Amino acid sequence: MTTTDTSARPRRWPHAWQEEVRRLAEERDAVVLAHNYMSPEVQDVAHHVGDSLALSRIAAETDARTIVFCGVWFMAETAKILSPAKTVLAPTREAGCSLADSIDADQVRAWKAEHPDAVVVAYVNTSAAVKAEVDYCCTSSNAVEVVDSIPRDRTVLFLPDQFLGAHVRRETGRENLLVWLGECHVHAGITPADVRRQVAAHPEAELLVHPECGCANSALWLSGAGDLPAGRTQVLSTGGMLEAARTMTAPTSLVATEVGMLHQLRQVNPTTTFLPMNPQASCRFMKMTTPELLLATLRGGGDEVHVDADVARRARRAVERMLAIGRPGGGE
Structure with a gap:
């Protein structure tokens, strides 16, 4: 944990x-x-x-x-x-939370009605009312594992984060994974332009990128294109970032997530300089x-x-189904 x-x-x-x-x-x-x-x-x-x-x-x-x-x-x-x-x-x-607010229970029910045979997976960054309407919850670190546990012939409705959903679709190769177009305003604001600018300024840095970020695909593309060595680019949950930081030996790391995370990273590894990919990525909430x-x-x-007792019961079922699949992983 x-x-x-x-x-x-x-x-x-x-x-x-x-x-x-x-x-x-x-x-x-x-x-x-x-x-x-x-x-x-x-x-x-x-x-x-x-x-x-x-x-x-x-x-x-x-x-x-x-x-x-x-x-x-x-x-x-x-x-x-x-x-x-x-x-x-x-x-x-x-x-x-702008991400949690990007979908409500009525919208989930309407989306399910359009795809009655689909399995619904919700990122844990959702309200209790939304969790109560879905089949599984997931975290940013186990979303791929949760979706992989669902038979490949079943359509999956993934909500609410479009960038995490794109990451899951890329990792699983599932064309029948439909993604809600929600986003965290802070993570969406960390852009490919930020990545290009920061990588140019710190060419030897390691990259820690949250899958909710609008720059996640760009960071992986830079890695694949050879502009940044693949071994120095990691797409990780906040928990995953913390684990990576504990053993990091690079002098500098660029971190693409909310800036509050830098404090924990610096606590566990004072020898690496952790820099924000975008210094303005601060959540006012x-x-x-x-x-x-x-x-x-x-x-x-x-x-x-x-939390209403019935809502809590149904939401707990979705969380427990996730936990039964494997390790709980990082929350965000």
Whole structure:
């Protein structure tokens, strides 16, 4: 499980607000989970840092009665689906997700009606209501494995990310894989032009590219064309990036994902210089969770997450079907 456990760090913190976060968390019997895209300050004070699915699994396994999920809303929903008896708090309901918002349950039902014999696979970056309408969930690292488990004569509806869907179609060679045209606005904004510019400036760098990125195909094309050695270009989930970084020996790595991920990469490998493929690739929704808002949540604020029992049951089935196929992989 690709998470960073910070619970073993010394109890003396450099800032008073960090001391207060840990004191309040202990007082409330709460565990603080922070996504890889959170600000460094929030990552550093959390009990666990990782991708959304790994953190949701921790939420299900922890003895803590309260989960404070520092991420975006669909992530907190997933934690509630997997740990229904616990109180799950999000610092703000306003922390949405452009990718999750690119499809709703009504649209899923309409798409299924157009293809009644198809198998529906949803990226975990979707709302609970959408998960409840699909056959399987997947993550960015196991999407290919999930789709490969489906008989090749069955049409697959893949949602909602068009770039991850294109990656899965390329890897599986399935022509009967139909892809919803959704996108993460941050990842879509990392363009082929960014890749060309950064590779020209850092010709010896290794590339870590998230499959949600609009530049993923371009990076692979550059690799295949010989403009960048194939061995130095990897398309990986955030969890996969973290594992690759642990053993990386290259002096420089270009990273194509949300800039918050750089903090974790630099933590596990201080000898490699990790640079953003696009320095502007920052998610405003992720950055809504500030140190002040985290403190306010632990003091009795935040938004409690509730998921309808029937929706949760059907959504959990899709997640569990994914987990039954093989390793859970990275969440995003």
